[in-house]
Amino acid sequence: MIAMTSNPMIESYFAALVTQLSDLPQTKRDDVVRELRAHVFDRLEQVTVPTDDDCRTVLKAMGTPEEIARQYRLELLLNRSAWRISPWRMLRTLFRWTLTGIQGYIVFVLALMGYTLGASFYITALLKPFFPHNVGVFISEQGLNIARFPDPPPGAELLGIYYVPVAVFVGFLFTLGTTLAIRFVVRHFGKLKQKVGGMAAAA
Amino acid sequence: MALLRKDPKSEPTEKWEAQLRKGCLELAILACLWDQRLYGLEILRGLEQNSNLVLAEGTVYPILARLKEDGLLQSEWVEADAGHPRKYYWLTAPGRQKVVSMAQFWNSFAANLNSLLKPVLNGKGRS
Numbered sequence: 379m380i381a382m383t384s385n386p387m388i389e390s391y392f393a394a395l396v397t398q399l400s401d402l403p404q405t406k407r408d409d410v411v412r413e414l415r416a417h418v419f420d421r422l423e424q425v426t427v428p429t430d431d432d433c434r435t436v437l438k439a440m441g442t443p444e445e446i447a448r449q450y451r452l453e454l455l456l457n458r459s460a461w462r463i464s465p466w467r468m469l470r471t472l473f474r475w476t477l478t479g480i481q482g483y484i485v486f487v488l489a490l491m492g493y494t495l496g497a498s499f500y501i502t503a504l505l506k507p508f509f510p511h512n513v514g515v516f517i518s519e520q521g522l523n524i525a526r527f528p529d530p531p532p533g534a535e536l537l538g539i540y541y542v543p544v545a546v547f548v549g550f551l552f553t554l555g556t557t558l559a560i561r562f563v564v565r566h567f568g569k570l571k572q573k574v575g576g577m578a579a580a581a
Numbered sequence: 582m583a584l585l586r587k588d589p590k591s592e593p594t595e596k597w598e599a600q601l602r603k604g605c606l607e608l609a610i611l612a613c614l615w616d617q618r619l620y621g622l623e624i625l626r627g628l629e630q631n632s633n634l635v636l637a638e639g640t641v642y643p644i645l646a647r648l649k650e651d652g653l654l655q656s657e658w659v660e661a662d663a664g665h666p667r668k669y670y671w672l673t674a675p676g677r678q679k680v681v682s683m684a685q686f687w688n689s690f691a692a693n694l695n696s697l698l699k700p701v702l703n704g705k706g707r708s
Contacts, residue, residue, distance in 0.1 A: 413621060413642060413668045420622045420667075441637030449640050453647035 387433045388418060391443060398447030401470055402454070410450065414440070465493045465553060468560055485563050492556030499549030503542045514541045602634050608687060609634050610644060611653065611672065611680040620659075620667040621645065645670060653679050 392411055399407045421436040422428040440446070472486045502525050506513045511530045516523040518533025525531070537544055606628075613619060613627040621642055628635050635641060648654045653676035658666045672680065 409668075410642065410646070414639065416620075416665055416667050417622055417638070417642075419665055439638050441639040445637060446639040446643065449643035450646065453643040454650060 385428070385430070385433050387430060387437065391437050391440075395443040395446065398443045399450060401467065402450065406454075414446070465496075465557065468557060469493065472560065485560065489556055489560050492552055492559070496549045496552035496556065499545045499552060503545035503549065506539070506541050506545070510539070511535075514538070515544075599636070602636070605632075606634050606641075607644060607648070608680070608683045610641065610648065611676060611683065614654070614670055614672050614676075615680065618669045618671040620669050622667075624670070648676070652676070 392415065395414065396407065396411060399410060402410065418436055418440065421439075422432060425432050469486070469489060472482065472489050502513050505525065509525075509527070512527055513525045514535035515537050516531040516533040516535055518531070520532060523531035523533065535541075609628055609632055610624060613624050619627070624645070625635060625638055625641055628641075645654065645656075649656055649670070652673060654670050655673050656668050656670045659669050660666050
């Protein structure tokens with residue numbers, strides 16, 4: 379930890395930054411905060427006795443914690459390969475967005491639906507070996523059925539034990555598709571937000 | 582809010598400038614590190630001296646983090662006389678290749694654009 383000047387303004391700035399970066403892994407977040415603290419410390423070192431005004435100037439030049447956290451989110455979270463992003467982490471990030479407005483809320487609900495659909499295919503794949511007559515692809519006049527308990531769905535089952543790899547594959551497609559869709563939307567909203575921010579700054 | 586602006590036509594230009602700056606920032610950061618190891622603030626100083634690319638200082642760090650994630654940079658905490666450690670960055674081999682190819686692209690791109698812009702800047706041709 380850096381022996382930092384205990385200016386309350388600086389402390390509250392970094393407290394806000396830590397909160398904003400809560401969706402980064404702990405080690406990465408600590409590293410980011412340590413690096414930005416070193417930056418602030420170096421900047422303040424240029425003046426012999428930093429006043430509140432000096433701190434304010436240095437923090438202002440830095441950008442707001444929200445802006446910095448948003449940049450980290452855009453640069454790190456979105457540039458990671460899809461398979462390295464866990465649905466859990468994605469949903470946690472999105473959940474924070476729900477607090478910022480209706481758009482974030484809608485995206486969160488859609489993402490939750492996508493992941494739930496993916497997860498239910500995985501679950502049926504697990505159930506198939508134990509309940510071969512209840513789980514599968516059943517076609518009848520009523521349409522398509524995947525699973526029903528305790529009575530089996532109507533119609534003939536098409537895939538047999540091949541349902542397991544097919545369901546795993548479809549589940550994976552839903553999970554991946556949801557992740558890619560979220561990344562697309564988040565990126566799009568990121569730009570929108572930037573635009574709004576830029577307009578507010580210019581006005 | 583838009584009505585308060587003196588020159589409404591200046592907004593698209595500002596946006597274009599901001600996008601151009603943002604697009605060039607990555608190349609500028611990599612170029613700063615061409616022959617030296619630097620920490621964040623030194624990179625910023627290099628950028629301040631040679632360009633007006635940076636708007637908010639804090640936004641350089643997320644870019645550095647991503648360049649590291651992409652394998653173009655490597656970093657290390659180094660204890661300094663200042664009393665606190667600093668995180669130094671340097672180019673990896675892929676980073677060096679990347680900055681060379683980016684610089685080459687930039688060179689031919691700028692040359693082509695400059696030749697297009699010549700008549701505009703000279704104010705010749707159409708009156």
